[in-house]
Amino acid sequence: MGFEADDEILQDFLVEAGEILEQLSAQLVELESRPDDKELLNTIFRGFHTVKGGAGFLQLSALVDCCHVAENVFDTLRNGLRTVDADLMDCVLSTLDVVNDMFTAVSAGEALLAADSSLLARLHFYAQAMPASASERNAGDRVRAVIEPTAAGEDITDTEFERLLDAIAPVSSNTDIGPGVGSDLGAASDDISADEFEALLDQLHGKGKIGAPKDDTDPEAAPSTAPGDDISDDEFEALLDQLHGKGQFTKVDSPAPTPALAEQTPRPRPVEPVTSTPASPDKAKRPVEPVPPTAPTDQRPPKGPAKNSGSQQESTVRVDTQRLDDILNMVGELVLVRNRLVRLGAELDDETLQKAVGNLNVVTADLQASVMKTRMQPIKKVFGRFPRVVRDLARTLKKEVNLELVGEDTDLDKNLVDALADPLVHLVRNSVDHGVETPDIRAANGKPRMGRIVLAAQQEGDHILLTIMDDGGGMDPNTLRELAVTRKVMDRDAADRLSDKECFNLIFSPGFSTKEVISDVSGRGVGMDVVKTKIGQLNGTIDIESQLNIGTTISIKVPLTLAIMPTLMVVIEHQAFALPLASVSEIFHLDLTKTNVVDGQEVVVVRSKPIPLYYLKRWLIKDMAFDHQKMVAGHVVVVTVGSQNIGFVVDQLVGQEEVVIKPLGQMLQGTPGMAGATITGDGRIALILDIPSLLQAHTGQGR
Known part of the structure; x- marks a missing residue:
């Protein structure tokens, strides 16, 4: 930077230019399908011009030069002196990558490197009339x-x-x-x-x-x-x-x-x-x-x-996000106090106190919702990168793919928006690579030459449902069974017992890939297991539906926020634990004398389907000798992990409660199966369980 710019001016430039550059990526890909859209051409022209103006004020010469030549290209296009083609778009998109790299360097306070002279020469060529x-x-x-x-x-x-x-x-x-x-x-x-x-x-x-x-x-x-x-x-x-x-x-x-x-x-x-x-x-x-x-x-x-x-x-x-985090933490403390007063109001037979607590409950809920909204961001911040991802990958693989975005205005917690970016990129790339066929194969199968991928988001209660749907070749469960046996993921008998849905979930196994040839795009079996792990860490679930020669739909369900979580409170040996409510599918009381043992694992049959049983007391209470055979009855909480249902036996059910997640202390950080801690309505400390991690630690099958 040529001089010590005022930090406030620099931050304003970074915010404004960052928003413009995010939009330009999607706008440029859209222009390729609508090359005669004058308004879109003008919008892109203004985008480069605005970034150039801010960079010029800050004396970022390399960034100014790059944006200026790109601006000239779009001035030529909007004046009708040249038409949009794939080679021109490749050049402009490469320029946008360089501009983004420069923008990242400015954000990090690093010196800018001038754009490659060959790239600028190509831009100068496209800035001239055809x-x-x-x-x-x-x-x-x-x-x-x-x-x-x-x-x-x-x-x-x-x-x-x-x-x-x-x-x-x-x-x-x-x-x-x-x-x-x-x-x-x-x-x-x-x-x-x-x-x-x-x-x-x-x-x-x-x-x-x-x-x-x-x-x-x-x-x-x-x-x-x-x-x-x-x-x-x-x-x-x-x-x-x-x-x-x-x-x-x-x-x-x-x-x-x-x-x-x-x-x-x-x-x-x-x-x-x-x-x-x-x-x-x-x-x-x-x-x-x-x-x-x-x-x-x-x-x-x-x-x-x-x-x-x-x-x-x-x-x-x-407003700085750290300030929003501080406000949210204070609201979280208020929620804990609210929960305590609600419990006291229910225990004390005082009508006046109960009315005051009721009013406090309403105000606290409204304040909590308002503060949560300040952290919400539209998921289009993630969706905006996918038109470019699909366009570049389709050109590399010589496929024709049309990407449709639905529900871009759906709001999601900022932390979740950032955390979902990488898993969604991997899933969309998989849809282009594994799902959509080449144009010739699609035409031979009676399909349009251009494939279709739909990326959608919608709110369902306190969760967000994300779907990635393609109209490609789909997955053959029999092929997946054979691959599982060939790659020694399981034996033949176990593979034959798998349902179609369980076969589809095999792609989440580490090292499992349906690609026969390894390429720089895919084929190494690394990625889908990481996606599943990441979604699990967000307290979310992932599900796959596929039909051969029809297409595949992947559904992801994640909570609206990670800061305040609805949980099911349970008690084990007088100690409170919280299970994420998103993972709980049902609860029932069980006569433990009527269980069965299959392959050494105790199971209970629910609606003609066996569910494995695990006693949380054995895993969580280490200082006592526990013999589950002496238990004659217990409460069973059925949780869903991936596509599998598992039953946890607990001593007592407390009920549903919203909790504020507090990080564990330094000595307890990294403890398998523990996601954090909270304070219950009666003032006790409760540990929040990370169910996938807990299963992984004790059975080796959680992730």
Whole structure:
């Protein structure tokens, strides 16, 4: 950074530019499917322009240069001088990656590295109008061949300028430059006359716009023109920039604009290219004019809707997330006090106290909901990256895939938004790689050549349901059974007993992959087990439905927030424990003398389906000798872990209670099966169980 910028200004730039760059990724992919959308082109143009303006104020020169050339590309596109194609989009998306890398470096306070010169050269090429004929394309090649060897920052020599005129002579001969000029430019001549130079300027700027009749007595003298008709230094620089590439002929020692005026400095508009069929008469004959300064425009009094937008901005305050976390912690303490008072109010037969506690309960619930909303973010912050992911991967795999996003405005806790990003990226990539077939295979199966992936989010009570659906080839449960046996995940008898749903869940086994060939995209069996573990850590569940040649749907269910959790309170040997309510499927009282033993595991049959039984007292109370055979009755809490139901035997059921999760102390951190602690309504400390981790620690099958 060129100077010590005010930290507040820098933070404002990081917030605003970060939001714009997130949107640009999705907008660019959308543009590829709607290349003629003028409003979308204007939006992308404004996005790069805004980032460039903020970077210019902070003297981030490398970022300014990159955004400026990208801005020129979209100025050319929105003026209809070039059309969108896949190669152009590859170049622009690569540029966005570079801009994002620079933005990350600015956020980390690191020095910026200039963009690769070959990338900028490609951008300069796409910023020029598309040649309308083969002769003009050949002329463009000749021009680039002349100017590319010139070192950056050097002035053009007389010899190079002569070669430049010779290179564009064939194009000039086909256009209306002036009497006799078209043929003379192509002739072997050592000098260019004043008439020829004027004719060239007329072609580039419009006839009669630059020069007036000249005095032919001194060809080397500056032409005599009417006031205001001389070509300025800026206009001549713009001409050279258009023909040679921006910055090639700018003197190294030219003064840089001051920080405060960086964005107000007039920039010359790119000179209209030489074409035999201009886009419009007005554009072809328009003189080069400096862009008006932006500051006066920004300082005008707002009119109409602008006033509303101004007042709306003033009513918005940016708050550090740490401050929100502190407020949420205090609300959590208030919730614990509320729970305690509710319990006391129920125990004491005092109507006045009960009314006061009831009012406190209502106010606390409203405050808790309001504070939770301040931490909520739309899940589109995660969804916004997927159009680019799908587009790039589909091009790599030579597939045609259309991604549909549903429910982008669904709100989710900020921590969950961040935590879900990686699992969702992996699942979407799997849908493109494993799910959607190649266009030829789809056509042979009677499907549209373009595959379809739907990524959706919706709120269900206090949970969020995320679904990833594709219309690909689906999964064959018999194939999965064979793979499980071949890769020694299980024996033949166990595989044959698996239901179709249990077969689908085999893909979450470590090292299990349906790919026969390992590639840089997939095939190593690493990833889906990590996804399942991550979702489990979020107290969520994941489920798979698939039909062969129809498609696959993966459903993920996670709580709205991780800070305050609804739980089922149970008691084991006078010690309270909390089970996440999201994992609890049912509760019943059991006569423990009517259980069965299958393969050495005690089970209970519920609706004709065996459920394994585990005694939490044996796992959690270590200082006592426990013989479960002496128990004749107990409460069974059935929990769901992945696709499997498991029964936990407990001594006593307390009931449902919202708890605030508190981290364990340093000595207890990392204890298997423990997610944290809380204070119950009666003032006792209760440990919150991490069910998958608990099963993994004691049976080896939780994850």
